[in-house]
Amino acid sequence: MKKMNIKIFSFLSVLILIGIWLLLTLSGWVKPLFLPGPKELYEVITTSYKDVFMHMGYTLIRQLGGFVIGSLAGIIVGLLIASNRYIEAFMDPIIEILRPIPPLAIIPLLILWLGIGALPQMLLVVFGCFVIVIVSTVEAVRNVPRIYINAARTLGANSFSVYRTIVLPAIIPSLVGAIRVAAGASFGLVVAAEFMGAQEGIGYYMIIAQRYLRTDMILLSIIIISALAWLTDQAIRILERRLTRWSERHS
Amino acid sequence: MNKLEIHGLSKVFQSQMGPVTALENIHFDVKEGEFISIVGTSGCGKSTLLNIISGLESHTTGEILLDQIPVQGPGSDRAVVFQSDATFPWLTVYENIEYGLKVKKIDPKQRKQIVEELLSLLELDKFSSAYPKELSGGMRKRIDIGRAYAVQPEILLMDEPFGALDIVTREMMQDELLRIWSERKKTVIFITHDLEEAMYLSDRIILLSPRPGRIKEVIPIDFPRPRSGQLRESQEFYQLRNQLRHIMGQ
Numbered sequence: 096m097k098k099m100n101i102k103i104f105s106f107l108s109v110l111i112l113i114g115i116w117l118l119l120t121l122s123g124w125v126k127p128l129f130l131p132g133p134k135e136l137y138e139v140i141t142t143s144y145k146d147v148f149m150h151m152g153y154t155l156i157r158q159l160g161g162f163v164i165g166s167l168a169g170i171i172v173g174l175l176i177a178s179n180r181y182i183e184a185f186m187d188p189i190i191e192i193l194r195p196i197p198p199l200a201i202i203p204l205l206i207l208w209l210g211i212g213a214l215p216q217m218l219l220v221v222f223g224c225f226v227i228v229i230v231s232t233v234e235a236v237r238n239v240p241r242i243y244i245n246a247a248r249t250l251g252a253n254s255f256s257v258y259r260t261i262v263l264p265a266i267i268p269s270l271v272g273a274i275r276v277a278a279g280a281s282f283g284l285v286v287a288a289e290f291m292g293a294q295e296g297i298g299y300y301m302i303i304a305q306r307y308l309r310t311d312m313i314l315l316s317i318i319i320i321s322a323l324a325w326l327t328d329q330a331i332r333i334l335e336r337r338l339t340r341w342s343e344r345h346s
Numbered sequence: 347m348n349k350l351e352i353h354g355l356s357k358v359f360q361s362q363m364g365p366v367t368a369l370e371n372i373h374f375d376v377k378e379g380e381f382i383s384i385v386g387t388s389g390c391g392k393s394t395l396l397n398i399i400s401g402l403e404s405h406t407t408g409e410i411l412l413d414q415i416p417v418q419g420p421g422s423d424r425a426v427v428f429q430s431d432a433t434f435p436w437l438t439v440y441e442n443i444e445y446g447l448k449v450k451k452i453d454p455k456q457r458k459q460i461v462e463e464l465l466s467l468l469e470l471d472k473f474s475s476a477y478p479k480e481l482s483g484g485m486r487k488r489i490d491i492g493r494a495y496a497v498q499p500e501i502l503l504m505d506e507p508f509g510a511l512d513i514v515t516r517e518m519m520q521d522e523l524l525r526i527w528s529e530r531k532k533t534v535i536f537i538t539h540d541l542e543e544a545m546y547l548s549d550r551i552i553l554l555s556p557r558p559g560r561i562k563e564v565i566p567i568d569f570p571r572p573r574s575g576q577l578r579e580s581q582e583f584y585q586l587r588n589q590l591r592h593i594m595g596q
């Protein structure tokens with residue numbers, strides 16, 4: 096009952112937002128040039144959905160590719176670092192140098208090195224996801240409670256078994272959390288990269304739309320990319336619940 | 347025959363404020379199948395001693411012989427039940443108890459048999475597929491005990507296993523432990539700061555004095571077994587407790 100009540104509040108906030116949008120646009124207080132109304136939105140959907148989906152497709156491939164490669168690399172390198180003191184000592188300064196760099200700040204460099212195209216855009220996403228995931232992975236391994244490791248060792252586990260049977264499962268909740276953050280960031284990064292230099296992709300499409308004052312196209316792009324980001328997040332949340340049924344968080 | 351022998355053991359920690367002698371000249375034997383308790387005030391080095399025996403902690407001088415062989419590093423011949431919660435939260439009750447057997451690569455059929463026997467011995471069969479977070483503290487402690495029993499250690503080390511439980515649950519767990527122990531004789535070293543708990547469970551009590559931890563007294567406990575709750579209320583029990591408390595306070 097209580098949960099239901101709370102849900103109603105969330106629903107209400109969405110309704111109010113849509114209401115404000117309808118009020119502002121239908122009343123004519125805000126011109127369609129600045130904020131398209133439902134009619135304009137419907138029109139642009141019917142006329143340009145093919146274009147939008149095509150560009151979205153390009154974007155998704157880069158985003159997904161960059162996210163998967165960056166996250167996987169982050170996990171693997173993170174696990175390597177946390178498994179060995181020498182690797183850790185070697186990698187630590189490198190990570191400390193990379194960590195504070197705002198990913199967007201390397202766009203000019205990437206364009207200078209690699210021109211405009213899919214590769215630099217994907218690399219930007221790889222970089223962003225890599226840094227997020229590697230830092231969380233190393234942190235998560237360090238935070239595995241000592242007592243689990245000690246218990247495993249007194250039950251006969253060697254270091255390799257401890258790593259496989261204790262460290263890996265224990266860090267899964269933090270890892271999935273980090274992957275969720277990385278997935279969220281990857282959408283922003285890929286669009287930003289396309290703003291700066293691309294010949295296709297939703298970011299490119301939005302820049303063109305801006306040049307021709309097509310606010311309706313921009314709004315449609317925003318809606319689609321947000322929907323995709325939201326869906327991705329939901330998918331990871333479902334995965335998270337599956338993987339961490341045992342953890343205290345879901346009781 | 348002595349199961350465990352400890353000779354001239356000492357432990358000095360290097361802390362920021364200089365060296366701290368946690369244990370000094372510890373010397374005792376434990377016989378096969380014996381239930382021995384180590385009692386002392388907080389900070390007198392009980393956990394340090396147990397961690398050294400388990401191999402999780404190094405020692406400064408002396409030697410520890412298990413079946414006449416010096417122990418080196420941790421191993422499943424000296425399974426430990428820790429004071430704090432050590433059940434693996436990502437494994438079910440069944441998988442927790444199975445853990446050490448899997449690590450040792452015992453074949454699945456034998457594994458199943460050992461785990462199922464322990465589950466019913468510990469009255470956990472109904473919860474075998476539950477995760478630890480769904481269980482009470484007392485039940486989680488039973489998982490820890492089952493997990494340690496499963497690997498069939500030469501000696502079972504217990505560090506204040508019931509310290510976090512309320513008095514009623516604690517006494518229940520003591521009876522439970524005695525029941526399991528009488529069914530499967532195991533050499534046990536049990537750490538506690540609760541005198542009555544030590545008297546109720548043990549064949550012998552080793553009293554430690556604090557700073558540095560030294561053996562103050564070794565007291566045989568001759569109450570007949572099997573022991574039950576009545577013993578706790580008997581005159582002899584009461585007298586012995588007062589006597590021990592007096593020694594501890596000195």
Ligand SMILES: Nc1ncnc2c1ncn2[C@@H]1O[C@H](COP(=O)(O)OP(=O)(O)OP(=O)(O)O)[C@@H](O)[C@H]1O
Pocket residue numbers: 359360361366367368386387388389390391392393394395539
């Ligand atoms: N890693 C360490 N470094 C420095 N000193 C330590 C370390 N571990 C323990 N000590 C010291 O050794 C002494 C014994 O500690 P220990 O944990 O063995 O006591 P204990 O008898 O188990 O106490 P409690 O009943 O509170 O668990 C304490 O004075 C403690 O401060």
Ligand SMILES: [Mg+2]
Pocket residue numbers: 392393394505
């Ligand atoms: Mg202790």
